[in-house]
Amino acid sequence: MSEINSPADVASLERALIAGAARDGITFVQFVSSRYSVSTKELERADGPPRPSFAEMRAAMERGEIQEAMARFTGGPGLASEVQALHAALGGGEIDGTLVVEVRRTGDGYMVRHSRELAELSPARLVLDGGYRYPGRPAAGMARPEGVEVTARPTDPVVLAEVAALVGEFTERAMALRGEAPDFGAGCSEEELLAAETAIGVRLPEDLRALYRTVRADLGEVGLLGAQSLLPLDALVSGYLEGEPGTDVESGGLFPVNAAIFDSEPPDRIRRLTRSDWWLTFATDFGCNSCAVDLDPAPSGTRGQLFEYGRDFHSHVGYIADSVLSLLRRVVVALRAGGVTATEEGYLELPARLGRSRMPRYCESHVVGTSGTAQILAGIDVPRHTQQLYLNDGLIIELGELAVLPNLRELSVNRAGGVVGVLPARLPVEGLSIGAMSFDAEALRGHPALWHLKLDVPTLSIAPLATIPGLAHLDLSGSGVTDLELLDGFPALRVLTLDAGQWRRLREAGRVPRGLAGAAMTGRTYLADALDWKRSLVHRGM
Template identity: 35%
Template sequence: MSTEAEQNVARLIEQSVARVARAIVAHAPEGWAEAVLVSADGLFGLNVDGEYTLSGVASRPIHLTGGFQDLSDVTAAVGTARGWERTRLEIRCLPSGVYSLVASRDVVSRLYGERPGFLAVLDHGYRLFPAGYAQEEGMAGPAGDPELALARLRAYLKRRAEILGHAEMLPPPVSEAALADAERRLGRPLPPDLRALYLFADGSGDDARSLFGNLGWIPLAQLVAANADRREPVWTGWEDHWDAVVLDADPPGTVRRCHEHPAWLPFATADDGNYLAVDMSPAHAGRPGQVIQIGRDYDEGPLYICDSVTSLLARYLDLLDQGAYEVGEGDDYIGFVEDPYESGSDPELLSGGIPHDVPSGLQAVLIQFNAPTSPLDLAPLAAAPRLRRLDLKRRPVTDLAPIRDLPIESLAVSLHDGDLAPLEGHRHLRSLDLATSTKIDLTPLRTAPNLHGLDLSQAAVQDLTVLAEFTHLRYLALTGSQWAVLLDENKVPPALAAARLSERDASRAEALSWAAKLGLTSGASFVVSGTLASDSETGRTR
């Protein structure tokens, strides 16, 4: 290493690795012969695993009580130095004090759960965006009225004071200049009614912490900060996104089918990861400034509340007039006993089958574990014109014709003695997870224009090489033998961004060999070695 900066990075790596090795040796069991610890970049940080070898046969897991920051520092430093998207560390220690680190570019990620195997990302820059980003935007004007909203807030505060026996003090208002600066940073204006409320008070403060229906009204600066995290869709990896579906709000077409959007401005929360937000970019049937609920508990999609903050305050006043509230201990807050945001319909059916009378608002069907083995009749689904997701793999299906004209985007199905002809040209289908009892012809899927994800690891296929004609396919899951057919024939779909090797028992070496055939290589490893001494730690890098 030539420059001082490079030397400092090398020193940090050597010292960090030595500290981890010292921690491994310090906690080693009696009679150990070798210790191996492996860490790799994961979705929520580093995944760390390891074991001590005893007498060459037995083993015991490594429980690292410290050193995670050192592992993180090494991962970041090596990844930056080599330009790797993901870095894998393997640290080996011997009782003699000798230790070594081998850091390599991690081109495969091990997967667990119902979809085990290995994932290889071929295009790290490609993302699957929710369908809601392309939805037509509403053209109606805002429904809120700033003067009426302010009058309702004053009436609401007065009514609350009568119930509590004392007035709640709100923070001072923000200035016009502060509002203008906030809107500049947000890149869009606030709806006029919410804007008027901030000119009355900057949130609810500690004294009226449950002002917005058991939620706190957040200060303007916090609104801006909360929105900063929502400028781009959150990407949690291909296994979460390749077949993901965001359901429609009720009423239909009011809110974009996304998990987050830069025009959704959170203004109230209970600090639990959920928010009330004003929607400044509604879908075609919505209105700017409408109130929606988003956040941690809304993974199926946003919840539509009402057309404006003005209407929301009217709802709170109605609930107080109905007596649908309770006063907290010490008369310091009011909580609504009814959920002021309750949806009127359930868009998802969790069942062992499909009932004869299907609700028209149904959007998702998931067949559960305890399903019978008889074939599933899909004909009743014709009564659900908003159906977006079907997970039917726990029941056999013989005929897909009943879903030909439904707007299904994600389909998981066990097809027995049927074919894929009903899916030919299907313009909504985005992902298909297919299991079959007999060999199936894939050619009808070539004309599904939005099909970007396929899992064929449980399917018998007549001719896999036809996949080379699937020019829009971005994700593909196959078994090792299925991948061998495509790789040997040079018929891998040309636009793949991610691939899965669906082999529960595949070794990492096998996965790396598979990834190399897809064009991914680990490259030269980064190696550190040294010997622990009682009074010093030395290492060398190459």
């Protein structure tokens, strides 16, 4: 597509989009194009088949009709490729950044609009201060813990001797089971270790140094560290230096799916953060999860402890062991105990949880109905484990009853008749979403932990919310707010989500809050309106 870069090419691609929309009976469609994908945000048809539901998509897949269903779902054959071609044309032959495209039927013709000023549309989202961070989401440059300074001191000989002996025993036992020795490769030299540590500015724990001095990597997934496989030293370095230094276990920007970061088990060993300069990823399960060593633990943790994160973890990490050496010992002990076999591919069938974390059930979801809130909560086996709670379709939800969940950090009340009582101040609730026919915001007055709030209530006064000291993210787009203009007096507000009418109301009153780091406008948002909204916020010097 590099040759598509002239105004004539852009015009021809716009005509192709119009022709495709007319062919498929599309009256309105919006796309967001990035380097790797094109997503359909809104789609309307006049006479053509309606956009299929996900259930219909699954049924089509079972019938072998997935291509036809995908065409209906994404806007018709060829439109995605035309959008990316347009993206490249506008970028001088390169697909860079994000392009939003809108094709809309007007009267007897069609109109095509596109812009590179927005990253999202329907809903439209803006990042006005890229440096702003929510609680638990620190930027790079965290204070350096003691004992991680790079030095030329060789690896502790006592630790090195034990690690070498354990690896040697593992190799012998694995060879007896597999019929051949694992291919771990030759270990690194002290000079290689020092060069790697100098590059990242951190000295590795002695047991991890010793492991790298003994083996190069476990890319064959033999099981030296149980479910975790050691990565080469250069992969540790490149991973650490990619983006912000350290390890980022979850990225949600200013619009995260979950507000709270949940504690691992046992609690208070790993800091509740989404990233840290002092987390070093050194292993993987080759199943979209990774393992990191922690050099800056929480008060009850130990430097050098291990945790896993990735696809199977949502807003938390999983504690594995207090050290590399501890995990290596456990693996060898399991081999000594017998009962371990090898598959035909040479994988050792070690105990399933070896090298894995053990996370109790931290999320509860219940249909409340006409039951009392206390009755529902009484059915939770271990209340202290519950950190995330969904209460659905309840006639009445009593917030005061939640006091039995001492570690509750995130609460979502959905489709309730009424929500009554006061949210106990001693609960560490950081994220709260309430959808109810009736709710009084007095229930949240002055709550010390709450910073992320979404309210979907037909009639609502927000005056009490101004007393919440840390309220940084507020979504009122589903509420009928009687005193919306009070928002410009909320002291901690940094990210605001409203619908188009609410934003218009604030703009007309001259009461749009200053100092916003992010903003969102929900619902179908026409591109011209979204650009006008964005420019008005930027013009105010947000």
